[in-house]
Amino acid sequence: MADLLLPPAQSLPVLDVALFDAPTIRGLTERAADDRARPWPTLLASGYARYFRDGDRDAYEQLLWERTDRLTRTAVLAAATRDPAWIDAAADGVLLFCEQSTWCWPAHDDSHARHGSVLPTVTSPYLDLGAGEVAMQLAWIDHLLGPLFDTAMPGLRARIRYEVDRRVLTPFETRRDWHWLAEPLSNWSPWIHGNVLVAALRLVDDTARRDRLVRLIADGLDRYAASLPPDGAIDEGYSYWWNGACRLLEAYDLLAYASNGALGDATAWPALRETVAFPHRLHLGGNWYVNHADGWARPPLSQPWHALHRAARLFGDREAEAHAAAHRNPSAPVLDESQGLGRLLTALTDPAWQAAAHPPTASPAPTPGLTPTPIPADADADADADADAPNAPDLVEFPQGVSTNSTRSRQTPTPALTSNPNPRDLGESAFGTDTSSTRSRLTPTPAAAPAPPPPDLAEQPLAADTNPTRSRQSSTPTLTSNPNPRDLGESAFGTDTSSTRSRLTPTPAAAPAPSTPDLAEQPLGANTNPTRSQRPPAPTPSLRDLGENALGTDTNPTRSQQSAQPTAAPAPATPDLAEQPLGADANPTRSQQSAQPTAAPAPATPDLAEQPLGANANPTRSRxxxxxxxxxxxxxxxxxxxxxxxxxxxxxxxxxxxxxxxxxxxxxxxxxxxxxxxxxxxxxxxxxxxxxxxxxxxxxxxxxxxxxxxxxxxxxxxxxxxxxxxxxxxxxxxxxxxxxxxxxxxxxxxxxxxxxxxxxxxxxxxxxxxxxxxxxxxxxxxxxxxxxxxxxxxxxxxxxxxxxxxxxxxxxxxxxxxxxxxxxxxxxxxxxxxxxxxxxxxxxxxxxxxxxxxxxxx
Structure with a gap:
């Protein structure tokens, strides 16, 4: 693998500050206006201990996330302006994190269970979502500001490497009993693995060690990909998609970039093709989505839509691409700092995303190419056969124009979105102790035809050690721009690190995606501004919250039977579904591994003349x-x-x-x-x-x-x-x-x-x-x-x-x-x-x- 990876100085995408759009920089500047006039948020022992005293975790986490967001906007402004004051401010923030006792969030740290302490034990750092987020952020800052730090603050980059190694890379490599490595897997897996990937690629100079780390990471990513059901659904719902499947897609994107397309072929996984459609399949209208579990019916406006847009382009999914593009307001920032530095930099340097906005006066129009498809007599068999095909069976997305009318957005009776959940809120789930790595997929990735290279970005490297000449080589898959370190997904894997099935050998580039016609959707209106400038002082749930599931005794494994992929039973010759019923003991979640998410038959009458739906059922689109x-x-x-x-x-x-x-x-x-x-x-x-x-x-x-x-x-x-x-x-x-x-x-x-x-x-x-x-x-x-x-x-x-x-x-x-x-x-x-x-x-x-x-x- 060492021969496949670009060297650390070139392994993250070249960042051209000339691409940083004005609305985003203006928004960051406005929110940072008083940053230099006030102290950085202070994290206190009493705040950390509250989780163990009275159950409150929010007070400490809000201050931590305020510190994180401030460092993100400071780093971007330092790069955009090269103002010595901003460079010093970024260095101040970096050193604060390096001297912070723990990067772990209070609810996750096992110091209390292992040592009886209500404060972090610095000699045994805990690798959770929070620790991975900081490692990712510092790695991107090293990439973004490294030469500037060498001049203004010599020695700081060595401190970054020491702290990331001690707190994240060494625990990741040497301790293999992390709960998020065990099945059933949750979004902790792609989230942490993706963040560790950023740190390993950028901050590890030892070739052999870098090889070991990336092998473990790739294995984890593949295992999470293998755990996804063929219909692409996420059992936590739409809100958690952004910190589960989306982080996996972003991690594969970065791995493909760092290997010039030899690794990280997301298109090799049919379930990922389907999951790209998951958000718009649950869209109700405006900013509303079908929600279940801990998800929101109206999620935060600041979502990493650029990441969905990039993945949709990779898979040639026009409806998903259009749904993401409908959230691109040309007069608003491409993203805000709450989504993390990596995601923000990716959005800032993705020309296709910046150009994705649609005219404000455009009216929704039917998306070309979507016509009713009758149910074939052998619908289930066809779906099963197509599951492994590169272009997947009929996608059951609804056209982008559905319910995006902006005339109703945020009218008076609707409560304002005062809290802005971000990646920190969306990642936590419980897992068991099974660390089997039987799905580690360390074999060569199936071949795919070359993807057309994105237009040259003419980047100007900020780092002296960055090589801009290979920033968009033709061998790199479509998703080439830097995925957010917070999103780079990973998956659970156990102590068996066998490389017999990992996708770590060169993989040909993906087939060219079909050209996407200009989509003239309506914008979502003023209420789609992703900034948090008008956020009141209410507690701020963040994407960091969206990953937590019970780590306690009340948790239930949900994906433990992920490996089974039953073959779909043949469908009857009529549109009726003649499957066997699901019994009381049937696994109703991810046991139906062969079924693609498809449209249910349209009724001629409200009567339900249905037949029992079996585990392998694949209702095919009929309307x-x-x-x-x-x-x-x-x-x-x-x-x-x-x-x-x-x-x-x-x-x-x-x-x-x-x-x-x-x-x-x-x-x-x-x-x-x-x-x-x-x-x-x-x-x-x-x-x-x-x-x-x-x-x-x-x-x-x-x-x-x-x-x-x-x-x-x-x-x-x-x-x-x-x-x-x-x-x-x-x-x-x-x-x-x-x-x-x-x-x-x-x-x-x-x-x-x-x-x-x-x-x-x-x-x-x-x-x-x-x-x-x-x-x-x-x-x-x-x-x-x-x-x-x-x-x-x-x-x-x-x-x-x-x-x-x-x-x-x-x-x-x-x-x-x-x-x-x-x-x-x-x-x-x-x-x-x-x-x-x-x-x-x-x-x-x-x-x-x-x-x-x-x-x-x-």
Whole structure:
């Protein structure tokens, strides 16, 4: 491998400050205006110890992330201006991190468990998301400002290398019992591996050691890629995609650059082709997405859209590329510092991303090339055969124009996004102790045709040791610009570091992607500004938060059966899905390794004349409707059992799955209903992380419980947490989905839910056969202004999206529970409160049914 890698001085992309766009530099300058007049944030022992004293982790982390963001903007401004004052300020920030006792976040450090200490043990540094982030940041700063530091602050670069080695590289190489190396893998794996990759490529001069480190990293990346289901779904949902699959794509991008395309071939993985479409497949409208688990329904505006744009270009996915481009506002920064220095530098030096903006007056238009595809008689067999094909089977994305109308953006009734979750918030998950490396993939990467080289950037190297002549060589894959060190993904691997199957031999470049026609989508409007300049003092959840799952005893392995990839059973000759039912003990998440995410059949009627959906089912696209707000295709993700159906103005999402997923909420059978792209029947998401979030008391938090999802409470019982508490006998058919919920409650009897959408009318039917006594309620959580009468509730949706009427049998009583939202993680999305309907069906007897109808009130 040593022969494949460029030397450290050339292994990160050449950074041309001439490409730094004015809006981004202007935004950084505005936010940094008073930086030099005030002290750097101070991290105190008492703040760190709070996690162990009262469970508060946010106070310390907010100061840490403020320090991190300040260093990022200072470093970029130092490079852009070469102002000695900014160079000194960047050196000050670097030394502060070098002298910081720990780079680990309090909730992750094992010093308390191993040594009984509430403070970090500096002699045994812990490698978590936070430590990887700092190592990445310092490596990029060394690349960006190295020669300037040599002149202004000799000796500082040696200190960087010493601290990164001591805190990150040596622990990574020598300690192989990290929980994030064990299966089931989560987004910690690509996140940490990607950050370590940046540090190893840039800061390690010893050729043999660099070779060992990169082999371990490549193995970890490959193992995470192998763990992804063929449909590309992420069980944590859309929010966590950015710090899981996206970080993997960015890491492969960097590895390809550092090896001139010999390594890091993302196109060799069919699941990665599918996961590039995952964000827009869950898009509801505007800034709203289908959310599950700890994800947000309205994620932060500052997302690394450039990374999705780059990956979409690599795979030739026009719809994903268009969806990303719709978030590119030419008058706004390309990204802000909350996403990390690596991601910011990548966005700043990607000409295709900077040119991706669309005219503000453009109207959504149908995306060319998307036409209805009938279900073939051998749909499943075809999908299985195509799974390994370079160009993948029919992608089931809906056209970019869906629900991106900017006229409704951020109207008065909608709560402002005051907190800005960033990569620091999105990465944590629990894992077991299995460190098997059987999927390490250390074999040569399959060949692919050369990709057309990007246009020469005419970069001017900032570092004297940087070679600009090879910055965009033709052998480099399309994704060549530097991925963010925070995003460079990695995967879990164990003590077996065998190189027998790793993709560490030269790989031919990828086939040329089809040219993408100019896409004239509407911009998302002023509310898409990714800066955080108007952020109030509320706690700032960050991407750093989006990676945490229970590290405590309440966690459930969710991907432990990732290696199995069953072959899809042949589909019947008719559009009906004649699969075998999923039993109570079936793994409803990632066992369906052969299924591609495809559109569910469009209904001729709301009736569900479906047949049981088997583990290998691959419902094939049968409908794609015109582009417009709330209009698109229907999508079914077999691996997570998530169905999304879209009508003209109303959309329905239903989740099956199980209660042992990463960042799990007890939500089997829950439904989401959106009007005009805005959720009305909602999944609340999650509050600010505390010690309880990933401990034994997780399910005492109201947002995690089934009673605050759109599910029933049966005979006084709520759903239980664990993989075995799952949907059963799941059927997807002509109107929607039908599934058995009783197993999620660990009870006998039957509770079957059927949910369908037809002509913008949602019908949810619950039928039960129960034994014993107790109160049974059906809950619906609503966002907006709610009025309730006998047998109905009217909701005025957020963002003036319209009115929905929920109606049921008037004789069935309904209580109303109002939940005031004092946590900014929830209030920033939903406003001051959520309202829950508690429909009491106890009086209907041990055997009965209830239908709920949801439609727009015009």
């Amino acid at each position: 794609e409707s015109a582009v417009g707000r709330g209009v698109g295709v229907d999508v079914w993700f077999p691996s997570t059992q998530v169905l999304v159906r879209r009508g003209g103005r109303v959309a329905l999402a239903v989740k099956g799955g199980h209660n042992g997923e990463n960042h799990n909420h007890n939500d089997v059978g829950s439904v989401i209903v959106a009007l005009g792209g805005v959720p009305v029947v909602v999944d609340p998401g999650r509050p600010t992380y505390t010690r309880e979030t990933f401990g034994a008391d997780r399910y005492s938090i109201w947002t995690m419980r089934s009673s605050w999802h759109n599910t029933p409470t049966i005979l006084g019982l709520e759903q239980l947490d664990g993989r075995e508490y799952a949907a059963a006998d799941v059927r997807v058919g002509d109107g929607g989905i039908s599934l058995e919920l009783s197993h999620a409650y660990g009870m006998g009897g039957s509770w079957r839910r059927t949910a369908s959408l037809d002509h913008d009318v949602v019908l949810v039917r619950d039928e039960w056969e129960l034994g014993g006594g107790g109160t049974s309620l059906i809950h619906y959580v609503l966002a907006g202004s709610v009025s309730v009468g006998d047998g109905f509730a009217e909701v005025v949706a957020l963002e003036s999206a319209g009115r929905l009427i929920l109606s049921w049998e008037p004789a069935v009583t309904c209580a109303v529970t109002v939940r005031e939202l004092d946590d900014p993680m929830l209030g920033d999305v939903w406003g001051e409160r959520l309202t829950r309907l508690d429909i009491d069906v106890t009086g209907l007897g041990p055997s009965g049914s209830l239908e709920l109808t949801v439609k727009e009130q015009r």
